[in-house]
Amino acid sequence: MNKNLDSLTEYPFYFLRELLSTVENNPEETLGLHIGEPKNIPPKEALNLLNKHSDLYSKYPTSKGEYFLRESYCNWLKSRFGIKSIDSDKNVLPISGSREGIFSFIQATIDTSKKNPTVIIPNPFYKIYEGAATMADASTYYVNSLEENNFKPNFKDIPENVLKDCQLLILCSPSNPTGYCIDKDEYLYLLNLAERYDFLVCSDECYTDIYESSHASPPGLLESCDITENNSKAVVFHSLSKRSNLAGLRSGFITANESIINDLLLYRTYHGVTLSLPTQMASSWAWDDSSHVEKNRRDYDKKYEIAISALQDVPKIMRPPGGFYIWLKVPSDDQLFAKRLYEESNVIVLPGSYLAIENERVNPGKGFVRIAIVHEAEIIEQALTAVNQTYTKV
Amino acid sequence: MNKNLDSLTEYPFYFLRELLSTVENNPEETLGLHIGEPKNIPPKEALNLLNKHSDLYSKYPTSKGEYFLRESYCNWLKSRFGIKSIDSDKNVLPISGSREGIFSFIQATIDTSKKNPTVIIPNPFYKIYEGAATMADASTYYVNSLEENNFKPNFKDIPENVLKDCQLLILCSPSNPTGYCIDKDEYLYLLNLAERYDFLVCSDECYTDIYESSHASPPGLLESCDITENNSKAVVFHSLSKRSNLAGLRSGFITANESIINDLLLYRTYHGVTLSLPTQMASSWAWDDSSHVEKNRRDYDKKYEIAISALQDVPKIMRPPGGFYIWLKVPSDDQLFAKRLYEESNVIVLPGSYLAIENERVNPGKGFVRIAIVHEAEIIEQALTAVNQTYTKV
Missing domain, CATH: 3.40.640.10 (Type I PLP-dependent aspartate aminotransferase-like (Major domain))
Known part of the structure; x- marks a missing residue:
């Protein structure tokens, strides 16, 4: 096989699975905020066109x-x-x-x-x-x-x-x-x-x-x-x-x-x-x-509003200029934070160090977690309230 | 850019377009048998599943x-x-x-x-x-x-x-x-x-x-x-x-x-x-x-039957063991044959030399044309009758 394959590293989610593998949680109640997959529904018109021209x-x-x-x-x-x-x-x-x-x-x-x-x-x-x-x-x-x-x-x-x-x-x-x-x-x-x-x-x-x-x-x-x-x-x-x-x-x-x-x-x-x-x-x-995209943006406005107000104990927390993540600085090691959050609340976020490499003696993802603000209001409120709790405890 | 791109050659259809570019035919009446694209309809059940789970x-x-x-x-x-x-x-x-x-x-x-x-x-x-x-x-x-x-x-x-x-x-x-x-x-x-x-x-x-x-x-x-x-x-x-x-x-x-x-x-x-x-x-x-595949095979049986009987002047013409082409040996240069067929009958087939390279002093595609036996009965009959006519003339 191509020798370059030996240099490919596993995906961040692989390391996340390893990190959380020793914790026994009910998978049906897990709130996963680690993946950047939109949860808003796709526009009907687009799906209708797929069907119409099948x-x-x-x-x-x-x-x-x-x-x-x-x-x-x-x-x-x-x-x-x-x-x-x-x-x-x-x-x-x-x-x-x-x-x-x-x-x-x-x-x-x-x-x-x-x-x-x-x-x-x-x-x-x-x-x-x-x-x-x-x-x-x-x-x-x-x-x-x-x-x-x-x-x-x-x-x-x-x-x-x-x-x-x-x-x-x-x-x-x-x-x-x-x-x-x-x-x-x-x-x-x-x-x-x-x-x-x-x-x-x-x-x-x-x-x-x-x-x-x-x-x-x-x-x-x-x-x-x-x-x-x-x-x-x-x-x-x-x-x-x-x-x-x-x-x-x-x-x-x-x-x-x-x-x-x-x-x-x-x-x-x-x-x-x-x-x-x-x-x-x-x-x-x-x-x-453009109308479905504007509606989408208004939905994200609401999601972020809920997320930001749930993170009430995080100083100076703000919505970032673009995208649908919160790149949260945590008061501890990011892997420990993610694991503890999962243990305490069955909520998954992605340790930032998995998304970066050590460079000039620093891993710029270390000390951060990535939280996808994509779910419906209730899930965001529940999950971010849990994040806030763990944040105050570590 | 990657230097290997310079060694990529154009696709056979590119050369075919060049070959036929000087002939003025009515494109709406062209019978194209050069592309290996099935013309039988896809199974409804598969399309329904696409729609159902959109x-x-x-x-x-x-x-x-x-x-x-x-x-x-x-x-x-x-x-x-x-x-x-x-x-x-x-x-x-x-x-x-x-x-x-x-x-x-x-x-x-x-x-x-x-x-x-x-x-x-x-x-x-x-x-x-x-x-x-x-x-x-x-x-x-x-x-x-x-x-x-x-x-x-x-x-x-x-x-x-x-x-x-x-x-x-x-x-x-x-x-x-x-x-x-x-x-x-x-x-x-x-x-x-x-x-x-x-x-x-x-x-x-x-x-x-x-x-x-x-x-x-x-x-x-x-x-x-x-x-x-x-x-x-x-x-x-x-x-x-x-x-x-x-x-x-x-x-x-x-x-x-x-x-x-x-x-x-x-x-x-x-x-x-x-x-x-x-x-x-x-x-x-x-x-x-498997039933839609068996039906498909019976359809190809009929298509080949029509094609083979239309090629009445081609000695020892036979359906090949597999696939949906006829790899026809023509009594002239394959490019000349394809061009003449297009001129005379507005039917397109693919010169075999475009599908092979010269190797050990022979291009094994030279002298052959590839004909896709995929269309409905009337088109196959009309196109292969035209192929047979050109075959007898060159």
């Missing part, structure tokens, strides 16, 4: 996707990010969710004929980035996102030798797990760096539609560049999993300049991952419609 | 797949190939169709730390094998399937130095495009070779359920080995695309020994390609049910 499951879909779907991507990008120019024939491609899209993009991109190909990754991070770099034979360089900087990844201090070897710099905004949102100036700074050192900025924006209703929407990388320019360094990933509560549909898309999209289309023709025609129809609707 | 599109599916689906795989393997022992927890994994499954399997398997990793591929062949080997940094060695050997790939003459470097030997049975079916003795011979030289035999059996109703079913690789043995060299791919006319569902599975499945599960967790829960439910039904 005869099309007989047909092979193409890697490029249908025109109507690519048009929906572009119309949404224009209205969401205010961009003027984008070509549905040249700048977008469907992917089967951001995990698949990012993993395969990194395989198709890393050039091992160059010296020490390097991927720069914020820390803490979504595990896929690391595993994809490993499988693509690339080195990784981590950039810590620390509380003292409001969880802004410290991109300013990347050494020049790393920038010279860098082929991809990965962003996640709103960040999983911290909720930090990158601003336009930062995007511009990174795109300039990418020009100077000739690497791509790969922006995972799958949480971009989850933010407080009364606030401005988080900026996207596309607002700081012109993706129709052939030397554009931006590559952006979007998904319906969070926006439309369609995590199981596995539907998203990638945006990049024409030359990258051409290369990816060739790669993906062999890679063989496509969206069925019914999925394309439902997805097109979900990118076109 | 609320589950909100949930992330796992890479491993649900227990009920893996049980369906194993029950089908037992009844179809008469195998006794297989473990649904250890020997099977869902894939999103054979293209995705085979491509990603080859990426996860090839070990570039060993000298000159080599993939042995029958010629003609399904293009994915070649592109997957290229992207995995492996060399390819081709084994011709010639008419004089009844299209049996000539595995006996592989030089020892190639066998020593070989990491994967790929089979396709029933063969796309020739319809040749590998027999048990040949499977045993290849598995022995695999033991001796330490490589895997990777068997693409996506056409295994399409054969003449009154004949015995084509043997599968699993009939010649015990997949529960940890040193088993067999890796087999199955799919619902042809069996159940569900090409758009992108649903199949891989069978291998426990250690390979464990490695693939880890790889696929990062790779991120999963089957939605509704797809898993519909797929489980489609693997469990």
